[in-house]
Amino acid sequence: MHYQFKFDKILNLKEREKDEALSIYHEAVKKFEAAAEKLYDLLKKKEDMEAYQSSRLVAGLPVQEIRHHQLFLGNLDKTIDYYQKMVINTRKQMSFFQEKLMEKNIEVKKYEKIKEKDFHHFREEIKYTEGKQMDDISIQQFMNRGS
Template structure:
């Protein structure tokens, strides 16, 4: 007697959905990391530029150069603000995909647990059937000896 789980196809679909959710989550992580890395690079450039400007101002700097650096830093701050918003969006998206992945994991676990319980019941029935057959065989053997 072979075991067949009646919800096997549903479990396969749920596992496929979980794999797709995992892939989407991993893509969201990569997108978040890329945007965060770019933000870090911009912040580092801004910090380096401000320290360079402070050095130059200590040794004397023309008003034109001060304006130039200030304009460049202002533009960089706008870019940094934009990337900060992108980081927030990417983090929110990553968290959303993580939540979906957790939901899919829970669904798969439910079906796996149902399968395990069903398989246990199958084994119990199989054992009872074997015991019944063994009883019948021993009963027949007893009657043959009598």
């Protein structure tokens, strides 16, 4: 007797959906990491620029160069603000896709548990049927001896 899970197609579909959700989640993680890394680089650049400007101010710095540095830092601050928002958005997306992945994982686990219980029931039924057949064979052999 061959075992066939009645919800096998649904289980396969749920597994594909889970794999797809995993792929989307990994893509969201990559986007988050890229945005966070860019933000880190910009913050490091700003810190380095401010340290450079401070050291130059001690030695004396022309006004034109001070204006240039202030303009550059202003633009850098705008870029940092943009990437901070991007990091927040990509983190939200990553969390959203993580929740979706967990939901898909739970669905797959439910169907796997159903399959496990169904297979266990199938095996018990086979054991029962085999036992019954063995009893029938034993009765027939006993009856044949008695004849």
